[in-house]
Amino acid sequence: MGVVTVGVDLGGTKIQAVVVANRRVVGEARHPTPRTTADDVVGEIVATVHGALDSCRRTPSELRAVGIGTPGTVDSATGHVSQSSNVPGFLDEVALGPTVSAAFNGTPVTVDNDVRVAVMGEYRRGAGRPYRNVLGVFVGTGVGGGLILEGRLRRARGSAGEIGHTVVRPGGRRCPCGRRGCLEAYAGRLSIERTARRAQVKGHRTELFELMELKGRDRLTSSVIADAFDRGDPMTIELLQQAVEALGIALANAQNLLDVEAVILGGGLGDRLGRPFLHRVEHEMLKHLRTPERPPALLPTELGDLSGAVGAAVVAGG
Ligand SMILES: [Zn+2]
Numbered sequence: 001m002g003v004v005t006v007g008v009d010l011g012g013t014k015i016q017a018v019v020v021a022n023r024r025v026v027g028e029a030r031h032p033t034p035r036t037t038a039d040d041v042v043g044e045i046v047a048t049v050h051g052a053l054d055s056c057r058r059t060p061s062e063l064r065a066v067g068i069g070t071p072g073t074v075d076s077a078t079g080h081v082s083q084s085s086n087v088p089g090f091l092d093e094v095a096l097g098p099t100v101s102a103a104f105n106g107t108p109v110t111v112d113n114d115v116r117v118a119v120m121g122e123y124r125r126g127a128g129r130p131y132r133n134v135l136g137v138f139v140g141t142g143v144g145g146g147l148i149l150e151g152r153l154r155r156a157r158g159s160a161g162e163i164g165h166t167v168v169r170p171g172g173r174r175c176p177c178g179r180r181g182c183l184e185a186y187a188g189r190l191s192i193e194r195t196a197r198r199a200q201v202k203g204h205r206t207e208l209f210e211l212m213e214l215k216g217r218d219r220l221t222s223s224v225i226a227d228a229f230d231r232g233d234p235m236t237i238e239l240l241q242q243a244v245e246a247l248g249i250a251l252a253n254a255q256n257l258l259d260v261e262a263v264i265l266g267g268g269l270g271d272r273l274g275r276p277f278l279h280r281v282e283h284e285m286l287k288h289l290r291t292p293e294r295p296p297a298l299l300p301t302e303l304g305d306l307s308g309a310v311g312a313a314v315v316a317g318g
Pocket of ligand 1: 164165175176177178179182184185
């Protein structure tokens with residue numbers, strides 16, 4: 001009988017694993033996500049699990065279960081994943097759960113959506129602990145969400161919590177999903193980058209891309225955007241104001257419908273911009289609330305970039 005659970009957060013740039021024993025994180029490892037094939041990615045997940053176990057001097061024989069949070073469409077019953085555009089080879093169907101299970105001698109492996117497991121992590125082990133009705137919103141490359149109602153993760157038919165694709169401006173900016181005016185088109189990092197590039201081509205001045213090169217990055221990471229904002233770059237200020245307004249509208253709409261006790265705002269951009277960003281979103285949200293005298297608590301994540309890995313362990317029973 002194993003005594004530890006490993007949670008894995010598979011992302012487009014990194015694989016994060018944590019070891020959980022007695023509900024506490026006792027070890028962790030982080031490896032870059034291979035840019036090659038699905039087989040290489042699955043192999044690296046196995047290596048990251050071994051790395052996390054090594055970090056706290058545990059062995060695979062002590063493993064009780066492994067949980068994996070992954071982008072894309074997940075069949076929780078089979079552990080198969082497909083339609084993930086930011087993990088190499090994961091647009092096609094990948095037998096993720098069964099392959100990782102086989103690598104650990106048949107240890108049970110649970111696979112679920114990356115954002116939903118991150119919300120579970122915050123709900124059970126992070127900022128959401130005091131509450132029973134929680135909306136989690138993760139603002140990163142895109143905008144994802146998950147919903148806990150009466151203490152249970154809302155799964156419905158598989159798409160619950162997609163707040164990123166609720167419409168905040170009909171006919172507005174084009175979203176990576178192909179539709180127009182979604183929250184993600186204003187608040188997602190990828191959309192912010194595309195909009196900034198288009199504006200620069202049209203001759204608008206910005207320090208964003210100089211800062212990006214200075215930091216040796218090939219894309220506008222959350223930290224590049226946050227630095228440009230801190231330096232007072234006018235285009236960044238304008239783009240983030242649009243993100244704040246869009247988030248305020250989307251969160252107020254969700255709150256007017258659901259009346260949750262808390263909204264947790266995290267993700268790369270959310271975490272990096274911190275409390276001042278949260279307060280500005282709250283200010284915008286209050287304008288649109290039906291009962292502004294009774295707003296939800298708007299909270300940052302407690303687990304930061306470990307929300308996903310811890311949540312994956314929670315979903316696997318750790
Ligand atoms: Zn969309």
